[in-house]
Amino acid sequence: MARTRDVSGARSANMNHHILSVLVQNRPGVLARVAGLFARRGYNIFSLAVAPAEEEGRSRITIVVDLDSAPLEQITKQLFKLIDVIKISELDPSRSVERELLIATVKASGPKLADVSTLAEIFEGKIIAVAEDLVTVSLEGHPDKLDDFEDLLGRHGIVELQRTGRVALPKLDRSSRHRSAH
Numbered sequence: 458m459a460r461t462r463d464v465s466g467a468r469s470a471n472m473n474h475h476i477l478s479v480l481v482q483n484r485p486g487v488l489a490r491v492a493g494l495f496a497r498r499g500y501n502i503f504s505l506a507v508a509p510a511e512e513e514g515r516s517r518i519t520i521v522v523d524l525d526s527a528p529l530e531q532i533t534k535q536l537f538k539l540i541d542v543i544k545i546s547e548l549d550p551s552r553s554v555e556r557e558l559l560i561a562t563v564k565a566s567g568p569k570l571a572d573v574s575t576l577a578e579i580f581e582g583k584i585i586a587v588a589e590d591l592v593t594v595s596l597e598g599h600p601d602k603l604d605d606f607e608d609l610l611g612r613h614g615i616v617e618l619q620r621t622g623r624v625a626l627p628k629l630d631r632s633s634r635h636r637s638a639h
Contacts, residue, residue, distance in 0.1 A: 473524045474503055476548040476555070476625045477532070482541040483509060483516040491518060491542075494535055501525075504557075504600075504622035515543065519624050548625050558621040559596045559603045564614035566590040573613055580606045591616060 481487050488507055495502050501523035510517040522532055533545050565573040566589065573592050577584055582596035596606050600623055607618065 474521050474550065475524060475529055476550060476553055476623065477518075477520045477522055477536070478546040478548055478625065479518040479520060479536060479542060480510060480544040480546075481516050481518060481539075482543065483514050484541055487516070487539075487541045488518065490539055491520075491536065494539065495520075495532075498532075498535060500532060506622040506624050508624075519622070521623050546627070548627055552628050553625045554628055555599055555623050555625045556597060557600050557603055557623050559607065559618070560585070560593065561595075561607070561610055561618040562586075562591055562593045562616045563610050564590060564616060565592040569613055573610070576606070576609055582606065 479491065481491070492502075492505070494500075502520055503523055504521035505518070507516055507518045509515070522529070529547065533547070536542050536545055563573055570587070570592060573594065574584060576582075577594045577596070580596055580602065581598070582594050584592055585595050586593040594610070596603060603620065607615075610618075
């Protein structure tokens with residue numbers, strides 16, 4: 458079950474969202490035009506991540522879209538009007554692989570440091586920096602896993618927290634996985 462935070466910080470279950478993977482020309486201003494389109498139309502974006510794609514000169518923008526703010530068909534039509542948009546793929550959350558990165562600094566010294574270390578180990582995260590009374594941890598995984606980790610870290614006093622936003626690809630079907638494994 459997908460959960461997100463609304464503006465007040467409260468979690469909401471059963472988020473009505475889809476993931477758009479948008480292949481664009483890697484040119485200055487493209488991300489600003491895509492984000493501007495969403496802002497002008499009043500569409501809500503839950504998550505936005507962008508990086509160079511597998512082809513030279515192209516980038517992939519992963520957008521997690523709130524379907525309650527606008528119909529998906531309307532969003533894709535508007536995106537295709539942008540000249541730098543090459544391809545849009547809709548990734549249904551139930552049929553895609555999603556990942557996100559979380560980095561957080563929490564208050565921890567003495568026994569609390571051991572608690573945070575154990576928590577990081579349980580979630581398969583890493584401690585990446587330690588100071589006298591602070592520790593910085595990182596965790597990669599499905600957004601739900603990061604939500605749970607963040608909730609538990611919050612009990613120790615989060616000083617700073619950054620999440621990358623989701624990246625996603627379609628799940629492979631069994632026949633594709635078997636072929637590539639041999």
